[in-house]
Amino acid sequence: MTKESARKDTGWNLDNSYARLPDFFYASLTPTPVRSPKLIILNESLATELGLNVQELRSEDGVEVFAGNRIPEGASPLAQAYAGHQFGHFTMLGDGRALLIGEQITPQGERVDIQLKGSGRTPFSRGGDGRAALGPMLREYIISEAMHALGIATTRSLAVVATGEPVIRETDLPGAILTRVASSHLRVGTFQYAANWGTVEQLKALADYAIHRHFPAAEAEENRYLSLLRQVIMRQAALISKWQLVGFIHGVMNTDNMAISGETIDYGPCAFMDTYDPATVFSSIDVQGRYAYGNQPYIGGWNLARFAEALLPLLHEDQDQAVQLAQDEISKYLKLYHKNWLAGMRAKLGISNEEKEDEELIADLLTMMQKYQADYTSTFRAFTLGKPEDTALFGTPEFAPWHERWQARLDRQQVAMDVSQQLMRSSNPAVIPRNHLVEEALEAAASRGDYSVMERLLDVLSKPFAHSPEQEEYCAPPPQSDRPYVTYCGT
Numbered sequence: 001m002t003k004e005s006a007r008k009d010t011g012w013n014l015d016n017s018y019a020r021l022p023d024f025f026y027a028s029l030t031p032t033p034v035r036s037p038k039l040i041i042l043n044e045s046l047a048t049e050l051g052l053n054v055q056e057l058r059s060e061d062g063v064e065v066f067a068g069n070r071i072p073e074g075a076s077p078l079a080q081a082y083a084g085h086q087f088g089h090f091t092m093l094g095d096g097r098a099l100l101i102g103e104q105i106t107p108q109g110e111r112v113d114i115q116l117k118g119s120g121r122t123p124f125s126r127g128g129d130g131r132a133a134l135g136p137m138l139r140e141y142i143i144s145e146a147m148h149a150l151g152i153a154t155t156r157s158l159a160v161v162a163t164g165e166p167v168i169r170e171t172d173l174p175g176a177i178l179t180r181v182a183s184s185h186l187r188v189g190t191f192q193y194a195a196n197w198g199t200v201e202q203l204k205a206l207a208d209y210a211i212h213r214h215f216p217a218a219e220a221e222e223n224r225y226l227s228l229l230r231q232v233i234m235r236q237a238a239l240i241s242k243w244q245l246v247g248f249i250h251g252v253m254n255t256d257n258m259a260i261s262g263e264t265i266d267y268g269p270c271a272f273m274d275t276y277d278p279a280t281v282f283s284s285i286d287v288q289g290r291y292a293y294g295n296q297p298y299i300g301g302w303n304l305a306r307f308a309e310a311l312l313p314l315l316h317e318d319q320d321q322a323v324q325l326a327q328d329e330i331s332k333y334l335k336l337y338h339k340n341w342l343a344g345m346r347a348k349l350g351i352s353n354e355e356k357e358d359e360e361l362i363a364d365l366l367t368m369m370q371k372y373q374a375d376y377t378s379t380f381r382a383f384t385l386g387k388p389e390d391t392a393l394f395g396t397p398e399f400a401p402w403h404e405r406w407q408a409r410l411d412r413q414q415v416a417m418d419v420s421q422q423l424m425r426s427s428n429p430a431v432i433p434r435n436h437l438v439e440e441a442l443e444a445a446a447s448r449g450d451y452s453v454m455e456r457l458l459d460v461l462s463k464p465f466a467h468s469p470e471q472e473e474y475c476a477p478p479p480q481s482d483r484p485y486v487t488y489c490g491t
């Protein structure tokens, strides 16, 4: 393939700061062209935010870029090298089926990675084909955009193209490429890679790069690498608390799937919890429940400890002191996480000040929800709409006394009832990308070529806090026959 430039007015404005790191960190290569690309979905509002011209993106030339058949001007595609602990086992990884095309500089001056996922084999593909199937790429599109609308930091999805080529899995499936947009694709695993196989200079180059890109204020700090660690911890504590508050289960929290930026990344076997149960796992490969809903905050801490380990040579020249500094930071993580979570839970119950007993009030609610298999999202929605009688808890012996305590708590805070209601409305989503809804949309799209179900779902998911009558049909929990739901890694 020749390196051609896309039509100038598409708006691509690419830089490649990552390519200026030592070449130890990546392999330069171009995407493998595909036979007959067809645009399946384009995120027009995101495209506009990025300074891209929607009409041009939809043109044949525009689509060729999303397919990897044409390289936009200014791009220098590369596969990033990284390592990671996968289910606790450390291994060399890297972009095996993705390429970083470049960094788009937006009209607001922001820098975001543009990555093609499913763009062909790379030196890091190991046994894989470097390709992706349409269903899982649309799944990532739907769930990542839903997460964004829920106010949760995430990579975004700009477009999905069908390649016109089959991918061979258990059966032949239609192939596709997702264009993913991220603050960066720097992972905990990128640092592990540098720490294990690089020199201290290379590790330092990576850390300086991450600081410059994500935490520029740390450049003025006395120990900038300690500040890097501290801020990554803060962002993960914020992120994972938000996952817990909406019942999102990532499913594969390996260290290569944890972004330094604090964005949710890599939507593989992720899913939203229906009935409240901390032991909930959807992923077919997570037999031990390592990444179960209730474990996510602890796994977050475990991954951050791996990040701290990788940074040790930069934290202090004396190793013992470096370890001490790292431990001091890591030990703050769970408290920070819990503080965020508690604040979010108070908001879900319409509570806007702090009382010591709040934790117990919340814990008692969750215990009840687990005992009576209450749907997590529906319970908070019913409370928000002032309809506790619609919950599975209503009428149980524990409910009336609990409800009385909650109401008394709301009365004590001396905040007008409508303020409290508004807080609940903006904290409790009416709709989440429930598994059965996502499956229905993917079934229509990937099997029948009918994209209308997905488009309607995306529209509803874009306003999760609207609490509007049109959303009603998307709010119901799945029928009992749909359970237990199992997800598969998105390959």
Ligand code: AMP
Pocket: 093, 094, 095, 096, 097, 098, 124, 125, 126, 127, 128, 129, 130, 131, 132, 252, 256, 257, 266, 268, 489, 491
């Ligand atoms: P994931 O489970 O999606 O985070 O992927 C783990 C690793 O496997 C990453 O290094 C991916 O690039 C790689 N990988 C996943 N699927 C494929 C594939 N079909 N071909 C090549 N590499 C893959």
Ligand code: MG
Pocket: 256, 257, 266
């Ligand atoms: Mg991954």
